[in-house]
Amino acid sequence: MNEKQTAKPAIVAEPLLPAAEEAVALLKSMQLIRAFEEQVRRLFAGGLVPGLVHLCAGQEAVATGVCAVLRRSDWIASNHRGHGHCLAKGMPVDRMMAEIMGRRSGIGMGRSGSLHLFDAANGNLGTNGIVGGGIPLATGAALSAKRAGRGDVAVCFFGDGALNQGLLFEVMNMAAVWRLPVLFVCENNGYGEFTAIDDVTAGGPPTGRGAVFDIPSEAVDGMDVLAVREATLRAVARGRRGDGPSFLVCTTYRYGGHHVGDRQDYKDAEEARAWRAKDPILRLAARLQGAGVAGADRIAAWQAEAEAIVAAAAEAAKAASEPAAEDLARAVYA
């Protein structure tokens, strides 16, 4: 990808490391997401994940940095590359893994899969199979939150592919007019499916697309969880105090293809290497070590812990049964 659509973060001081406990939680969250995605990749290769699956390895800082600021009663709506968002918002690992593998113990009864992971208990309006589909859902949740008056906010996550859906602009306009507490989070990973964003997108940095609606819009280094967290703190504070929507454009990178099995002929190796050098997990780990919060051993132990959690979830799911024939027509209607 070239630089045209890559919003340049403003030159700001390196974000401050939060209190040790919170900083460690950020790292563990990203480690869990990475481990989860690697586990799913292996399961897919082993024929245990039906259909298509879209992984978010490389983008962990966005899901983690945003959701770290949210409370359980805040809402999120996710997209097709949504495992990170779901985990960061608290979806139980075992029920999520089982769902992706099509097991009845899954959070959607094994009928819905990776593209349709819902978690009402944790304020998750679902991953979504339609690019941009979750944007109005989150904004509708923001309408409910505004009516309820408890200061809750809603977040919608979408990729750069959704930047060219007209729906986004309809919804941004209404969110601004009605001053809804919604945070639009674009994860610009450079590619919409197999097409580089610059090849199909006119105009300057995407932040301009929020600015035309007078929505506070910020370019964020999406490979830095601390930067994402800080920008989210500002945006969520605006939403909670009734100052309306915000827009974050987080520049990040998709280590894998559009879906598992995508040959990625459209990427060059140098590009991928350059982005991996900015890896969000290694970056935070280095800061924790530098600040004396945790040493390499503890960091490695947390990584192993994350891998054990997802491995156990995979084993449990493998042993679980598939939905029964009588589940076919269950819950079509409320």
Next chain:
Amino acid sequence: MPEPPILDYRAAVLAALAGEMRRDPAVILLGEDVGAAGGVFLQTAGLLGEFGAERVIDTPISESGAFGIAVGAAMTGQRPVFEVMFGDFMTLVMDQLVNQAAKVHYMSAGQFSVPLVLRTAVGIGASLGPQHSQSLHAWAAHIPGLKVVMPSTPWDAKGLMAAAIRDDNPVVFFEDRMLYTRKGPVPEGELVIPIGLAEVKRPGTDVTIIALSRMVQVALDAAEALAAEGIAAEVVDPRSLLPLDLPTLVASVKKTSRAVVVDGGYRQYGVTGEIAAALTEEAFDWLDAPVLRVGAADVPIPFNRSLEALVLPDARQLAGIVAKLVRGLP
């Protein structure tokens, strides 16, 4: 019991909306011109004044986004009534209706529901032309997860709107705009008619006319004309397409042995074909003749009045079709 007051169809729906909004603060109304303007057909007049701008929300002309917001609001505690000004504009909300609203309950294994009403005005007869006159209810009735309601009388309109608002599923509520000024008795106070119950609007023994929405009155007028010729036509109004009260329709056909299905939507791949096929499957041995389909001509609806009048049969033409069926097809 005193005679119920006479209201027109528009006022009956409005009474249901106002009643439900008084009863449940989660009911909100969204759409183009629903607030300050009171609706392009005055079908929401006065609601803004009583309930305020927080609950009666004028949207920009952004059907897709605004309806999607209504779906999200429905998932999170509201009971939105969303107005699509013309039924033709349903095309603009189809992703949110079909891929989101209709499937959320199923996809979430019951964690979320979408208690929402999409109301829209349809139908020919006002020289509104090809993009403002269609009746696309068959599109909605094709989708599992939706309910589809199309009342024919003020009484039914009030009772079914109340039921639609109280339903925990997305309900698409089709109002034929040529019915808005039709008057009839409407009970005061609470009236809730369960969705999914057909009603025999006129009993008869010789032939069943199954008719929907505006075509119910056409069928009743045709039945009156047929009575003068010695043919006793039974008119049955399904009132909802999803769920469809097939047992009531089948019972009528088993009694009369003949059926004509009449609808304002297109005939090709339409509601009439679906109902005709179901009757054939369920009551084949009772039928003395093929089940006939009568729908809108399969053309873009013309603006020109004399051409538009050819799109659907009037009562006299329908009576002719029915009489021919009863006396034996040539």
